[in-house]
Amino acid sequence: MAEIANHLGTPPAATRMNDLSIRVRRSAEYVAIPLFALAVSAVLFSLFLLALGKSPSEFFQLVIRGGFGTAFSLQNTLQRSAPLILTALAVAVPARIGLVIIGGEGALVMGGFAAAALAIPMVVGHWPPLLTWFIMAVTAALVGGIWIGIVGYLRHARGVNETISSLLMTYIGIAIMNFFVEGALRDLSNPNKPSTMPLGDAYMLGKMPGTDVHWGLAVGVILAIILQILLTRTTFGFAVRVAGGNARAALAQGLPVGKLIVICCMIAGACAGLAGFFEVAAIQGRANASLVAGYGFTGILVAFLARHNPIAIIPVAIMFGGIVASGGLIQRRMDLPDATVLVLQGLTFVVLLTSETLYGRFKIFQPPTTDDRT
Amino acid sequence: MSDSAFAIVFFAIVGGALRVSTPFMFVALGECLTEKSGRVNLGLEGTLVLGAMTAYAVSYHSGYPWLGVFAAGLSGAVLGAMHGYICKLPKVNDIAVGIAMMLFGTGIAFFFGKAYIQPSAPRLESFSLGAWTGNQQIATALQINPLLLVGIAVAILMAWAFANTKWGLIVRMAGDSAPAATAMGVSVDLVRFLSTTFGGFLAGVGGAFLSLFYPGSWNQGLSSGQGLMAVALVIFARWSPVRCIIAALLFGAAGAIGPALQSVGITQGYYFFNAAPYILTLLIMIASAGSKRAMRDVPGELSITK
Incomplete structure (x- = not known):
């Protein structure tokens, strides 16, 4: 009850601030959880490479070099992200x-x-x-x-x-x-x-x-x-x-x-x-x-x-454009089949959809009012 | 067209239907079981491809094609279990996870399958239904594989089990009304997990047929949408395992028209006939979606028909 009274009593400016904070928190959730999913997929994919006796660090270095390292590779990446x-x-x-x-x-x-x-x-x-x-x-x-x-x-x-x-x-x-x-x-x-x-x-x-x-x-x-x-x-x-x-x-x-x-x-x-x-x-x-x-x-x-x-x-497409663009380099340098990129994509997709279950589970992303109630 | 050419085309279509339909049959039966429990697994296309690759690799290394069939089933069960486990988490959409599993299964299959494009693995033996005609061409056209008979047996067994056993009732209850199943003390998540896993096993076996019998080799273009068409086929079959068999045969016949005409030298429109199964699937979906009979038979918990 006290909380409702408090809410009714707040001046409009503060309500707007509150709205803003809710929006910021929700947006942060929409950014943080996909990023977390990306990190988990990177870890799982690294384990996959390790199990095959390949070096994950070499893989990710090649993705960065082949996708974004030089002016040429960056333009190739942008070309594919279109x-x-x-x-x-x-x-x-x-x-x-x-x-x-x-x-x-x-x-x-x-x-x-x-x-x-x-x-x-x-x-x-x-x-x-x-x-x-x-x-x-x-x-x-x-x-x-x-x-x-x-x-x-x-x-x-x-x-x-x-x-x-x-x-x-x-x-x-x-x-x-x-x-x-x-x-x-x-x-x-x-x-x-x-x-x-x-x-x-x-x-x-x-x-x-x-x-x-x-x-x-x-x-x-x-x-x-x-x-x-x-x-x-x-x-x-x-x-x-x-x-x-x-x-x-x-x-x-x-x-x-x-x-x-x-x-x-x-x-x-x-x-x-x-x-x-x-x-x-x-x-x-x-x-x-x-x-x-x-x-x-x-x-x-x-x-x-x-x-x-x-x-x-736009940024996500550029990231995946880079991964697709570096496929050839990875294939040549690491002796991995061209389907490696497909495995990475499929794995990322599965982990990403699994992460849907995390929405609403972290208090930090929720509006403060619900925090008070719980 | 002369009489004998006509007969050859006819038997080629019948034989082709028997051959082409088997993978459809297994995937459709797997999907039928999964959907009966109230979940949709769109990822069976990936399961089919992974099953094909696994079967070929195991058959190549061990020399026993039937071991390959079993391994294909296991690989499919693993993918099915992944789907089943992920979808039991709250807020996760089973259709989207299916799409992801399709890409994942295909990716894994292509990744490990690259080494097996060249070597040839021992294939499954077959026998001919047309030996009595004494016509060599017809006998060749009517070669069939024991897996076809296994598929038919599984369908009949499934239909019987759905209607007459406790397990069949539990699966149907989980699919029709999760609250009712929960009230009866049944773990809906567990039932769906097991149904998806076993459904994946069947789809994997269907993949083994592709690489070990017909077309009978492993390459990346082996399955182009059969797994997905089989999912559409289940709606057409209105979630009845026996009708799945009939629908699969129909699809097989549609897929066999092109190669059958080619066998007597008619190559025009080959690509058009290649598209025939997809067009047929779409037409069937248009005809069967929203029909009153389909609405009566659909498991109540299914998201695909809502």
Whole structure:
């Protein structure tokens, strides 16, 4: 009782301070527990390496050197974090409305493939590169958006589980690309690897000025910021949060839950599709099996580590970009298979999800009022 | 198409269905058991891949393929136990953990499997259902493996146990209503842990079939989504082990169309037929999700259909 009286008696300014302190404590929890999970995974992975007779310190040194050590490796890392930011956004946005979508890889492949296929007549017709890139990017975003949008629609209209259907759609997307790349759209001058016709140097998307990193990074960062604002500072974002928290309550409030679900999924697919566009226009120069590089799957882990916060996705994506980028160096220097990075990722993911159970267990992160009561 | 070519395609699809369906069958049975207890394990794709690698490695080193099958089951049980243990902690989401286990299982399998891509391990023997026709091609097409029969036996046993035994009742109760099970003095967490572990064992055995019989070698592209499709298949089979068998055969037939047509020289649209099982799964999910019959049979505690 004394506590309630005390609370009623506090002036507004102090209440605001109290709110702030609650927010700071909660944010600290959201940072501290994932960091703790990362540390635990690093320890477990070190034990794994030790059991195999490999040196953990050499491994982590190589990750730092291969991912961040030199200007070249840092740019390589940033280059790889661009698609990771985009595919992580493809997980984070639907997660806000309560959907677990793991089909970013499929939207990336379909977006990239559609962009490459559509570019062929434009390249042949000598269209201006700027216009070509614009049309390619819009196509990729649209195709990716529709691809995941279908998943959202099926979820809402038929109750089809979105996790399974989005992964099935990934396999279907890869099969569609293979079907065309090995058949109608195959570049016959390239007998080794079935691919679409190359874009050619004139149509390759350039690097950002002063760097060796393509524009996908800038677009990813800007999109992350825009989506953060959209999700936290707009009516749309509020509606998404309500629908994600309790769909039935949202429906009772007259929110168009189905529409919100489909829009979230389309935004997600558009992000992953754009990642495909950048892979085609800035890295590969054509669509082929190299598009299936696992960015969609690493993006899932990035989004979960960032707790589906678009801004937090940026640093986490750069960290995992570095781990992916150092894979080759680790393979050569330590004689470890290329799947080493996969093991590290899988282990981190498992530990991270296990750490979910820690939320709310540490008093230091809780609002002081609850501390008093206990 | 001539009559004999038609017969060959037909028997190739039937034989292919029997072959291709076996891993589906084991994963679906494992998932069926897990889901009956009220939990979803989406990680069985990773379990399938790890089982395939373990079976191949053990068969290669020991020379006994059946020892490989058993080891594959054990590796699957370990992954299942991990999933079961983690998911019993409060606030942990079983679907998300499944995705993580999928990546983890695949990663471990690829990591240790690299050494076994080249060497060839002793495979499981098979016998032919088509020897009576006297046609060599048909006899080859209808080669089947004892594991198929084991799978069918497990399904029948499971269906009987769910309906008639105390253990079956406990599993179903944990899946339908955790409060009711708790009130009866049953530890829901323990039941789900054991169900997930044994479900993982079955999925691991399914993986052994992939590497030791059909396609019969170990490589990184061995399973592409079979484990996941099997999870979708359980919904279609409405959580009945016997219907799981029928659904698995249907999936096997869909997967066998492409190779069967290829065996008589029709290669057009090969990649399209490759996509057939995924498209079929999706269509089946669309058709069966939200149907009244599925809603009646779904275990009440399941998060996947909510």
